Amino acid sequence: MINYKHLHYFWVAAKQGGIARASELLHITPQTISGQISLLEQHFGDDLFVKVGRNLELTETGRLALSYADEIFSLGDELEDALRNGPTERPQILKVGIAEVVPKTIAYRLLAPALNLSDDVRMVCKENTLESLLAELALNRLDLVLADGPVPPGLGVRGFNHPLGESGISFLAVPELAKRLTADFPASLDGAPLLIPSEINLMHVRLLQWFDKQNIHPKIVGEFDDSALMKAFGQAGTGVFTVPTAIADEVVNQYKVEVIGCTDAVREQFFAISAERRVSNPAVVAITEQAREWLK
Structure with a gap:
């Protein structure tokens, strides 16, 4: 079983950009943090960081671990808030991948309708290459991917293309x-x-x-x-x-x-790519319908 204290040290170091900054934030010696991260790497059987010059950069395993750690500790904060302030209705989490080539202004205009729904929605946006995002979509770790084209042929990843419009x-x-x-x-x-x-x-x-x-x-x-x-x-x-x-x-x-x-x-074309042929998520429906009206 994962040692969540080790995972937390790794998460803070990744978020802060290095062990030295994590040490200042956590008031723990760099040696202790480094040692705990090493134990976590032994548990996973792979390196989470690689040294590049004087800096530490996340490995592919490290990036995957960080994405999960983000969700774990976000849920932890939500749990603590619910227990302290009383239970509230949990917002719907909408996890969106945005291909790095999609202009930020376009991405905002496409996604904004989801935040105007009567139901409470919390959006989690991740930006990466289309190939990486489609891999996460296939693992059901994303609800939707915004891209400037359909799923590339021969990629070997299943996804359904929903044209949003063009300009x-x-x-x-x-x-x-x-x-x-x-x-x-x-x-x-x-x-x-x-x-x-x-x-x-x-x-x-x-x-x-x-x-x-x-x-x-x-x-x-x-x-x-x-x-x-x-x-x-x-x-x-x-x-x-x-x-x-x-x-x-x-x-x-x-x-x-x-x-x-x-x-x-x-x-320039824009597509929403989902793991389902027929979109049923209300937030995704709002995104696709209003996008087609805007970019028709």
């Missing part, structure tokens, strides 16, 4: 750059500095194919896994960047940039 894309830049490029869009993008999603994003190939058809050759100055980081570079004036047109107005207001132009010839 054209808009090209944005800081005002000084946008002013030079707006008049003759899209031809004005020829030679212009451009920031694009990296190859893990389906939009990477779609964008390059569209530019090729238009005989436009922008100067690609950056490729990004994280759309938020791409927007930050765009906000700094590094280059033109793209967003789904559905959220272009929000991005303009948040990042103080301007729209150069947009196209429906390149479309």
